[in-house]
Amino acid sequence: MNFQELPVKAKEILEQNKIAANDVVAVCPFDLTFEGTYTDGYMVLTRQKLAVITGNLEELGVRLFKGVTKAQKDAVSRVASFEVNIYDRKALSGFKVEHMVATNRLCAEKDDEPIGLAACTNLYLEDINHIRDILKLLDKDENAEITVQDTDKKNDKEDEELYCPHCHNKYPDPKRKICPKCMNKKSIFLRTIGYFTRNKFVILGLFLCYMLAAVLNIAWPYLSGTMLYDNVLGKNEEALAKFGLDNRYVVALIVLVIVMLGTKLLQLVTSIAQGTLTARLVTKTVRDMKKDVFSALETLSLNFYTSKQTGSLMTRVLRDADRVTGFFIDGFPYIFINAFTILATFTIMFMLNWMMSLVAVVLVPLLVVISIKLKPALWSLYGRRHRAESAVNSRVNDNLTGARVVRAFGQQGQEIDRFEGPNDNLREAEVRIVRYNNKFTLLYEMVQEISSIWVWALGVFLLLNWHSISLGVLITFVGYIGQLNGPMRFFSWVFRMWSDSINAAQRMFEIMDAVPEVVEKDNPIALENPRGEIVIKNMTFGYDPNHPVLKDINLHVKPGEMLGIVGHSGAGKTTLVNLLSRLYDVNTGSIEVDGIDVRDLSFKDLRRNIAMVSQDTYIFMGSVADNIAYADESVSRAKIIEAARLAGAHDFISKMPDGYDTIIGASGKSLSGGERQRISIARAIIANPKILILDEATASVDTKTEKAIQAALNVLVQGRTTLSIAHRLSTLRDANHLIVIEKGRIEEEGTRQELEELGGIYHKLAELQTKSLALKAIEED
Amino acid sequence: MNDNILNIKDTKFEKTAGGFVSMDLAGTFYKRVKPIRLFPFTDPSKYIAIHDEKDVEIGVIEDLAQLPKEAAALLQEQLELYYFTPVISKIINIKDEYGYAYFHVVTNRGECKFAINMGGNAVSKLSDNRLLITDLDGNRFEIADVLALSVKEQRKLDLFL
Numbered sequence: 001m002n003f004q005e006l007p008v009k010a011k012e013i014l015e016q017n018k019i020a021a022n023d024v025v026a027v028c029p030f031d032l033t034f035e036g037t038y039t040d041g042y043m044v045l046t047r048q049k050l051a052v053i054t055g056n057l058e059e060l061g062v063r064l065f066k067g068v069t070k071a072q073k074d075a076v077s078r079v080a081s082f083e084v085n086i087y088d089r090k091a092l093s094g095f096k097v098e099h100m101v102a103t104n105r106l107c108a109e110k111d112d113e114p115i116g117l118a119a120c121t122n123l124y125l126e127d128i129n130h131i132r133d134i135l136k137l138l139d140k141d142e143n144a145e146i147t148v149q150d151t152d153k154k155n156d157k158e159d160e161e162l163y164c165p166h167c168h169n170k171y172p173d174p175k176r177k178i179c180p181k182c183m184n185k186k187s188i189f190l191r192t193i194g195y196f197t198r199n200k201f202v203i204l205g206l207f208l209c210y211m212l213a214a215v216l217n218i219a220w221p222y223l224s225g226t227m228l229y230d231n232v233l234g235k236n237e238e239a240l241a242k243f244g245l246d247n248r249y250v251v252a253l254i255v256l257v258i259v260m261l262g263t264k265l266l267q268l269v270t271s272i273a274q275g276t277l278t279a280r281l282v283t284k285t286v287r288d289m290k291k292d293v294f295s296a297l298e299t300l301s302l303n304f305y306t307s308k309q310t311g312s313l314m315t316r317v318l319r320d321a322d323r324v325t326g327f328f329i330d331g332f333p334y335i336f337i338n339a340f341t342i343l344a345t346f347t348i349m350f351m352l353n354w355m356m357s358l359v360a361v362v363l364v365p366l367l368v369v370i371s372i373k374l375k376p377a378l379w380s381l382y383g384r385r386h387r388a389e390s391a392v393n394s395r396v397n398d399n400l401t402g403a404r405v406v407r408a409f410g411q412q413g414q415e416i417d418r419f420e421g422p423n424d425n426l427r428e429a430e431v432r433i434v435r436y437n438n439k440f441t442l443l444y445e446m447v448q449e450i451s452s453i454w455v456w457a458l459g460v461f462l463l464l465n466w467h468s469i470s471l472g473v474l475i476t477f478v479g480y481i482g483q484l485n486g487p488m489r490f491f492s493w494v495f496r497m498w499s500d501s502i503n504a505a506q507r508m509f510e511i512m513d514a515v516p517e518v519v520e521k522d523n524p525i526a527l528e529n530p531r532g533e534i535v536i537k538n539m540t541f542g543y544d545p546n547h548p549v550l551k552d553i554n555l556h557v558k559p560g561e562m563l564g565i566v567g568h569s570g571a572g573k574t575t576l577v578n579l580l581s582r583l584y585d586v587n588t589g590s591i592e593v594d595g596i597d598v599r600d601l602s603f604k605d606l607r608r609n610i611a612m613v614s615q616d617t618y619i620f621m622g623s624v625a626d627n628i629a630y631a632d633e634s635v636s637r638a639k640i641i642e643a644a645r646l647a648g649a650h651d652f653i654s655k656m657p658d659g660y661d662t663i664i665g666a667s668g669k670s671l672s673g674g675e676r677q678r679i680s681i682a683r684a685i686i687a688n689p690k691i692l693i694l695d696e697a698t699a700s701v702d703t704k705t706e707k708a709i710q711a712a713l714n715v716l717v718q719g720r721t722t723l724s725i726a727h728r729l730s731t732l733r734d735a736n737h738l739i740v741i742e743k744g745r746i747e748e749e750g751t752r753q754e755l756e757e758l759g760g761i762y763h764k765l766a767e768l769q770t771k772s773l774a775l776k777a778i779e780e781d
Numbered sequence: 782m783n784d785n786i787l788n789i790k791d792t793k794f795e796k797t798a799g800g801f802v803s804m805d806l807a808g809t810f811y812k813r814v815k816p817i818r819l820f821p822f823t824d825p826s827k828y829i830a831i832h833d834e835k836d837v838e839i840g841v842i843e844d845l846a847q848l849p850k851e852a853a854a855l856l857q858e859q860l861e862l863y864y865f866t867p868v869i870s871k872i873i874n875i876k877d878e879y880g881y882a883y884f885h886v887v888t889n890r891g892e893c894k895f896a897i898n899m900g901g902n903a904v905s906k907l908s909d910n911r912l913l914i915t916d917l918d919g920n921r922f923e924i925a926d927v928l929a930l931s932v933k934e935q936r937k938l939d940l941f942l
Contacts, residue, residue, distance in 0.1 A: 032862070034862055036861040038890050062892045066916060066917040066918045067883065100864070101921070102919055102920050116800040119862060123918050379877075380877070384939055
C-alpha cells in the first residue's frame with residue numbers, strides 16, 4: 001500500500017509528528033495488537049523515522065481475509081483514534097519477522113534490547129516482510145536507493161487483474177484467474193456437455209431413439225384405449241370410415257392388433273439400440289474425463305500433491321467421472337423427451353376432456369416448487385458424501401502403505417477401530433442421501449396417486465351420472481395418467497442427479513483448471529550437449545515464499561566436478577537439488593546450467609540431462625528390464641545388461657529365476673532396499689545424464705552393500721557433474737568440493753581438508769561419525 | 782529421567798521495555814525468553830517450554846498455575862499472541878463455491894469473513910466436536926464445540942464433519 005491510501009486521521013497524526021508524504025518510503029498495514037486483538041494499524045517509514053500507529057477501534061466491524069477482500073478498500077474507517085509510536089530508525093537494528101503459529105511479529109533491537117514493533121495475521125505477511133526488507137536495506141546503506149517499484153510493489157490498485165471483474169473479490173489463487181463465486185453451475189454444465197458432443201453421430205442416433213420412443217409412448221394409450229374400445233369394439237362407423245374399414249370389424253381388429261404388436265416391437269428395438277448407444281457414449285466419456293483428470297494431475301507441480309490427500313485425489317480420478325456421466329446419460333436427454341411426453345400428453349388429455357385434465361394437473365406446480373426448494377440441501381449432502389468417501393480412501397491408503405509398521409506394533413485391532421469412524425461416516429452420508437431421496441419420492445408418488453384417484457372418481461362420476469364421456473375415453477385417460485407417472489418421477493430425481501453430477505464435475509474441473517506452478521517457457525532453449533556446469537546466484541527459495549527454506553545461495557560447480565552437500569536433516573539439502581531439476585521454481589536469484597537459466601530450458605532437455613538417484617526409489621510394476629530402461633524404452637538389451645553390471649545389479653538379477661523378465665513392483669517380487677537402490681542406479685546409467693544427483697543414495701543399506709553401491713556409483717559419476725547429498729561423510733570422499741548447509745544457508749565451503757581445518761560444523765560432524773564408527777567396530781568385534 | 786523441568790523457585794520473569802519477557806534462572810539472565818506450549822490443543826496451560834532468543838529450550842514449566850500470578854499472566858500474554866486463534870461463536874453463513882468455501886462468522890475477536898480451500902485439509906478435527914479451520918493464508922480459526930452451536934449452524938458445517 002502507499003501513503004495516499006492511509007485513512008485521513010492517520011495522515012493527520014503523521015503530519016502532527018512532522019512526517020511529510022514526500023519522505024515516506026514505505027507503508028505497511030498490520031492488524032494485531034500485542035494483546036492479541038484485531039486492530040487497524042500502519043507502519044510508516046521514512047529514511048529517518050519509523051512511525052507505528054495503532055488504531056483504537058470504535059467498533060470491531062468485519063475482518064476480511066484473503067479470498068473475500070475487495071478491490072475497493074472500505075473507505076469508511078472504523079478507527080476512532082490512533083496511538084502513535086515514533087522510533088528513530090537509526091536506533092533500531094537487527095530487523096526480523098518472527099513467525100508465530102498463525103501470526104507474525106516484526107522485531108528489532110533497540111539499545112541492545114529486543115523490541116516488538118508490530119504484529120499481523122498472515123494476511124499482511126507479505127507487507128510486513130516487505131517493510132523488513134526495506135528497513136534492512138536502509139540499515140545497511142542509509143542512502144540506498146528505494147525505487148518506486150520497491151515501495152509500491154504491493155500496491156493492489158496496480159494489480160487490477162488480481163480481482164474478479166464481476167464481484168471485485170480478490171482471486172483466492174492469483175495464478176488461477178477464476179473467481180469461485182462467479183464461476184456458476186451453468187458454465188460447469190456447458191463444459192461437461194462438451195465431453196459428450198465429441199461423439200456427434202452417437203448422440204444423433206440416441207436422439208432419434210429418444211424421439212421415436214416418445215412418439216410410440218404417446219401412441220400406445222390411444223391405440224389401446226380409444227381405438228380399441230371405442231372405435232373397434234364399440235363399432236364406431238365414423239372413425240373406422242377414416243381408415244376405409246367401415247363395417248369390416250374383424251379386419252379392423254386384426255389390423256389394430258398388428259399395429260399394436262408392431263408398436264411394441266418397435267419400442268423394444270428402439271430401447272435396445274438406445275442401450276447400446278448409451279453404453280458406447282458413457283464409456284467413452286468416462287474414459288475421456290478420467291484421462292483428462294489424470295493428465296492434469298501429471299502436469300501439476302509437486303506442490304499440489306503435498307497440499308491434498310491422496311485418498312481425495314483418487315476419488316476424483318476414479319469415482320467422479322462416473323458420477324458426472326450419471327446425469328448426462330440418464331437425466332439430461334430425457335428432460336426433453338419427458339418434457340415433450342408431458343406436454344403432448346397434457347395436450348391430448350385437454351382435447352379429450354378439459355375438466356378431468358385440470359383435476360389431473362392441479363398439484364403439479366406444488367411439485368415444481370418443492371423440487372427447487374430442496375435442491376441446496378442435496379448439494380451439500382453430495383459434497384458430504386464425497387468427503388466421507390475421500391476419508392475412507394485416505395484411511396485405507398495410509399493403512400496399506402504403513403502395513404509393516406501396523407503389524408510391527410500389533411495395532412491391527414486399533415486400525416480396524418480407526419477405520420470404523422470414517423466408514424460409519426460414509427454410511428451415514430449415504431443413508432442421509434437415501435433418506436432424503438425417499439422423502440422426495442414419497443412426495444411425488446403421493447401427488448401422483450392423489451391426482452390419479454381424483455381423475456378416477458371424477459371420471460366414473462361423469463360416466464355414470466352424466467354420460468358425458470365414454471368408457472374408452474376414461475380408459476385412455478387413465479392410461480395417459482399412468483403414462484405421466486414415468487416422466488413425473490423422472491423429474492423428481494433429475495434434480496438430484498443434476499446436483500450429484502455438477503458437484504462431481506466441479507471437483508474434476510477444479511483439478512483440470514489448477515495451474516502448474518512450474519511451467520515450461522513458450523520458446524524454451526534446447527540443451528543439446530551440455531558441459532554440465534552449474535551456477536547458482538543469490539538464490540532464495542521457500543515452499544511458501546514468505547518462509548524461505550534456502551537463503552542467498554551462491555554456488556559454482558565446474559563440469560565433471562563432484563559437489564558434496566552436507567548438513568543436518570531439514571537444512572534444505574534435498575530442496576536444493578529439487579530446484580535444480582525444476583520440481584519447484586526459485587523465488588529470487590537464478591540457477592543456471594551451462595550459463596542458461598533452468599527456467600529458460602525445455603523440460604525435456606533439462607530432465608534428460610539430469611538424473612536423480614535418491615533414497616526413495618520408485619519401482620513400478622513391470623519387469624526388471626522395463627524398470628531399468630525407464631528413461632529410454634528403446635534401449636537395447638545389451639545396454640540394459642551393461643548398465644546393470646555397472647550398477648552391481650547384474651549378479652542378483654541373474655540369480656532370480658526369471659532373470660531380467662522378473663516382474664517387480666507393487667504385486668511382483670519384492671526387492672531389498674539395496675537391490676532397489678542398485679536398479680535405480682542402473683536406471684540413471686541408462687539415462688546417461690550430464691548432471692547426476694545422488695540424494696542419500698546409500699542411506700538405507702548396510703555397510704557391505706553400501707560398499708558395493710559406492711563402487712557402482714564411482715563408475716556412474718565418471719565424466720558427469722555430480723551433486724551428492726550424504727549423511728555419511730565417507731561417501732563424499734571423492735568430492736572435489738563440499739558445502740555445509742545450515743538453516744538454509746551455506747555456512748561452510750571448501751575442500752575436505754579445508755573444512756576439517758576450519759573446525760566448524762563439518763569438523764564436528766566428522767568427529768562424531770568417526771566416534772560412532774569406532775563404537776560400531778567395537779560392537780562388531 | 783531427563784525431562785528438563787524448571788524449578789519454579791529459581792525462576793523470575795519480568796516484562797521488558799520492548800514488550801517481551803525476560804527470565805532470571807538461578808542467577809543466569811536471559812534478556813528475552815519465549816514460552817511455547819507443548820500441547821497447545823489438549824493442555825494449553827501445562828508443559829510450557831521456555832526457549833531462549835535462539836529458540837533453544839532452556840527448560841519446561843510443568844504447570845503455569847505453579848508460577849506466581851504476575852509471572853503466569855506475563856507468560857500467558859505472550860502465549861495468547863503466539864497462538865492467536867479467534868474462536869468462532871456463531872456461524873452466519875458458509876458458502877461452498879468451486880473448490881473454495883466462504884465463511885462469515887462471529888468470533889471472540891469480532892466478525893470475520895474468510896475463505897478456505899476445500900480440497901486440502903483446511904478443516905481439521907482436533908477431537909470429535911472441535912474443529913480447527915485454516916484459511917487461504919494460513920490464519921487459524923477454531924470452533925471449540927460444534928455441539929454448542931445451534932442446529933441450523935451445525936447444518937451449515939455439515940460439509941466438513
